[in-house]
Amino acid sequence: MNALRKYFDKIKPNFEEGGKLHAFRSLYDGFDTFAFVPNTTAGRTGTHVHDAIDSKRIMSFVVIALVPALLFGMYNVGYQNALAAGQLEQATFWGMFWYGFLAVLPKLIVSYVVGLGIEFTVAQWKNEEIHEGFLVSGIIIPMIVPVNTPLWILALAVAFAVIFAKEIFGGTGMNIFNVALITRAFLFFSYPSSMTGDDTVWVAQNPILGLGYAVPDTFSAATPLGEIAAGVTSLSTSFCDQVIGLIPGSVGETSVIAIALGALLLLWTGVASWKTMLSVFVGGAVTGWCYNALGLSPLDACQHLVLGGFCFGAVFMATDPVTSARTEGGKWIYGFLIGFVAVTVRVLNPGYPEGMMLAILLMNLFAPLIDYCFVSRNISKRAQRAIKK
Amino acid sequence: MAKKFYCSQCGQTFEAASMPDKCPICGADTSHLTEVKSKGINTNGNIYTICYAAVMVILVAFLLAFVSSALKSKQDANVAIDKKSQILASLNVRGLAKSEVEGKYNELIQETCVLTPDGQVLEGEDAFGVDTKEIGEKFPVYRSKTADGADALVLPLKGRGLWGGLWGYVAVTPDLQKVLGAYFDHESETAGLGALIKEAKFQEQFIGRPVLGEDGNVALTVVKKGSSTAETEVDGVTGATLTSKGVGEMVLTGIQQYVNALGGSKPSGCCQKAEGCGGCGGKEGCDKPCCQGESEQAE
Amino acid sequence: MSLLSKANREALVGPLNLNNPVVVQVLGICSALAVTAQLEPAIVMGLSVTIITAFSNLIISLIRNSIPNRIRIIVQLVVVAALVTIVSQVLKAFAYDVSVQLSVYVGLIITNCILMGRLEAFAMMNKPWPSFLDGIGNGIGYAIILVIVGFVRELLGSGSLLGFQVIPEWCYEHGYMNNGMMTMPAMSLIIVGCVIWAHRAYNKELQ
Structure with missing residues (x-):
């Protein structure tokens, strides 16, 4: 680490005012503060305890928490491909994993390059330091899109989301809507046949660099929720498979177990709020149970929680501190309503089998209102107490 | 409704919604401005308002009915x-x-x-x-x-x-x-x-x-x-x-x-084929509805 | 006053840029979103609004001194509604395809804020000729924005312009797809936002 520190210090003058690489100052800044905790405190006078946990470190934790889901997702891509081609017996674990890795890697690269590129440019132009909010969004985005998404529309969607959902509002920490979900929403509404309609989007079709198998042309596989929307009453995958995650779906969202590992890390480090996570599940379970009891949905509550992007959204996207409710009481309401809306959209609207994205975006809109209600109530309660005294 | 004001400094009349602070033409203050009441009917009276509304409504109704009937055949033709x-x-x-x-x-x-x-x-x-x-x-x-x-x-x-x-x-x-x-x-x-x-x-x-x-x-x-x-x-x-x-x-x-x-x-x-209507050539005694002479063909 | 004195010219030209009804006065946004999915209805709508605004401005200006104050807004509405109905009937008779595309939106011109806004703010207090010019200016300013938005939306959303396929077949074969969201009103609001963004960046005095 010392060598790295010395290297950073050595090249620093190039990026100062007048230095020849001054235009890339924000780039240098970004890497410097990412690798090493900056040595600044909030104020100049007084005594301040310097906490090594700042925004960049927190983001790093979230990225680490996402890694199990990402790795499993890659394996699942290879698994589904082998399953579809009928080659499951011959396929090896590593063969399937590396195939999935190669399929997902270009998306990761595109997501980061486009997103960070725009952020760096804006930071440079506004003469501010780079903000690290895209670190998490950048890894989430490839995990919530189907594996066959063309790269150019992914790039377009990332650019759209970073500019219109983040930068124009003021950058990291100022966005109203979850950036990764805006990316997915843009893709969903702009290119629906690449995102859900075709049913050939969920399983990778062709070999990459010699790995993987070619899937026959007539193959099509719907996600379990897609099957329900088309009127199938019993699913083609078992509950066990659904929990482990060996079902068609977006790259990172299928495995409950992998997501649970990430959730444990986030809860243990205190990075995500357990109230939000719990209330999303409670909301979804209660609503799912109601719809099942009313006969509107063939799935029971457990299945609703396990299928689609529900777990992933509950753990990683509903808990995003910038866009969720901030008050403790507000988090309960916020989470419950997300679960409620997600299951409602899935069950009642035949056009949108996956409702989590829309539910979270909708509640993002209401989060400030929820907070305002709680804060006002607190203020009036305190005023009452003060009057009584 | 616009009101007219007369400025005694520059001698001009201008229109404004209400008494302005100064004359917009020469800048004279309000002491030089007087409102010019329109001669004739008080346009804010009740009777006037009701009559006005009635006349307007009748006129507009006639106009629209005229336009509609004049263009109706063209519109129906388009739909058809x-x-x-x-x-x-x-x-x-x-x-x-x-x-x-x-x-x-x-x-x-x-x-x-x-x-x-x-x-x-x-x-x-x-x-x-x-x-x-x-x-x-x-x-x-x-x-x-x-x-x-x-x-x-x-x-x-x-x-x-x-x-x-x-x-x-x-x-x-x-x-x-x-x-x-x-x-x-x-x-x-x-x-x-x-x-x-x-x-x-x-x-x-x-x-x-x-x-x-x-x-x-x-x-x-x-x-x-x-x-x-x-x-x-x-x-x-x-x-x-x-x-x-x-x-x-x-x-x-x-x-x-x-x-x-x-x-x-x-x-x-x-609509039977073979002996279909139109094909019987007006045969005597053909009692099918479409041979009754009246054309059922659409316009 | 001469035909195109300075004041009159200002009434005509102002709304084209610095006083544009859509991007500066922020009026008439609803129909700017609804009809611009394709370029042709956008142009027709722009022309319709121009004609209606100009003539309703003219008519109201002519009768402005006789309108009782208490039913002022109602009278304006009746005049606009009559004009819109006539235009809608004419479209149905002479340009049926376009009227089918515009369907409800032609009727909605009555509620278009630009019309009521200009009637109250200008026609009630100005002579007929300047009012007429103001109406034309605002209508054309509105039409310009509609054409810009319609151009972008049709090009990116359907790959065509005025119904003619512009994006060549080989693009589609190589994986290019039309952007479905461009045909939705949500995207047109974002485009109008971008136009306002560019407009204000260019005209610093509006910031």
Whole structure:
């Protein structure tokens, strides 16, 4: 680490005012503060305890928490491909994993390059330091899109989301809507046949660099929720498979177990709020149970929680501190309503089998209102107490 | 209403909503400004207001009624031409200029009739005048020829898509065995997905398909692309599952209703082939409704 | 006053840029979103609004001194509604395809804020000729924005312009797809936002 520190210090003058690489100052800044905790405190006078946990470190934790889901997702891509081609017996674990890795890697690269590129440019132009909010969004985005998404529309969607959902509002920490979900929403509404309609989007079709198998042309596989929307009453995958995650779906969202590992890390480090996570599940379970009891949905509550992007959204996207409710009481309401809306959209609207994205975006809109209600109530309660005294 | 003010400094009159702080022309202060009351009627009086409103309303009503009646025939002609081009599309005549539609329609459509669900001919009803909403109680049938000269029956259909209503015209051979052409349209399906049923590409898939299944009932329908198991199953639009399903339903149940009304697969009523009307040449004693001299052809 | 004195010229030219009804006065946004999915209805709508605004401005200006104050807004509405109905009937008679595309939106011109806004703010207090010019100016300013939005939306959303396929077939074969969201009103609001963004960046005095 010392060598790295010395290297950073050595090249620093190039990026100062007048230095020849001054235009890339924000780039240098970004890497410097990412690798090493900056040595600044909030104020100049007084005594301040310097906490090594700042925004960049927190983001790093979230990225680490996402890694199990990402790795499993890659394996699942290879698994589904082998399953579809009928080659499951011959396929090896590593063969399937590396195939999935190669399929997902270009998306990761595109997501980061486009997103960070725009952020760096804006930071440079506004003469501010780079903000690290895209670190998490950048890894989430490839995990919530189907594996066959063309790269150019992914790039377009990332650019759209970073500019219109983040930068124009003021950058990291100022966005109203979850950036990764805006990316997915843009893709969903702009290119629906690449995102859900075709049913050939969920399983990778062709070999990459010699790995993987070619899937026959007539193959099509719907996600379990897609099957329900088309009127199938019993699913083609078992509950066990659904929990482990060996079902068609977006790259990172299928495995409950992998997501649970990430959730444990986030809860243990205190990075995500357990109230939000719990209330999303409670909301979804209660609503799912109601719809099942009313006969509107063939799935029971457990299945609703396990299928689609529900777990992933509950753990990683509903808990995003910038866009969720901030008050403790507000988090309960916020989470419950997300679960409620997600299951409602899935069950009642035949056009949108996956409702989590829309539910979270909708509640993002209401989060400030929820907070305002709680804060006002607190203020009036305190005023009452003060009057009584 | 604008008020007039007179400025004694510059001698000009100007208009403003209310007394301004100074004259906008020469800058004199309010002491030089006086309001000029309009001579004549007090426009804020009650009687004046009521009379004004009454006169205005009557004038406007007359004007609109005049315009509407003057243009009505042109508008009705437009609606009719639109419907005719849709029917012609089901007979595989597309892309006609507005002026040609009328002529081509008269050339291809031989005669029409309206049937009840159990096959009775409804006298005095004009098939072209039957609105899409009424299909299901009344069944208009058009006996016509396709673009290549084959005999055909055009059957108007009504259905429901994902977001709104669907309708269409399917042209079948007179013995109801084969489809010769189709046209579908929608009220509000999704652009780029469900709306594609309006494209020729989707509609042309129907040409040549058999209508009936092995059991003699209508089996023509729309299924998901790639999953068709019989000639009677047409591929739907990729990504528009529910709209395609709607079209399939419409075609399946709609044509079955016509088959029932026409008395099984051998049509009866005034649209019988072979001894068909128009072909009996005004034979003596022909008592079929369409030979009664009155033309049932649409305008 | 001469035909195109300075004040009159200002009334005519102002709304084209610095006083544009859509991007500066922020009026008439609803129809700017609804009809711009394709370029042709956008142009027709722009022309319709121009004609209606100009003539309603003219008529109201002519009778402005006789309108009782208490039913002022109602009278304006009646005049606009009558004009819109006439235009809608004319469209149905002479340009049926376009009227089908515009369907409800032509009727909605009555509620278009630009009309009521200009009637109250200008026609009630100015002479007929300047009012007429103001109406034309605002209508054309509105039409310009509609054409811009319609151009972008049709090009990116359907690959065509005025119904003619512009994006060549080989693009589609190589994996290019039309952007479905461009045909939705949500995207047109974002585009109008971008136009306002560019407009204000260029005209610093509006910031």
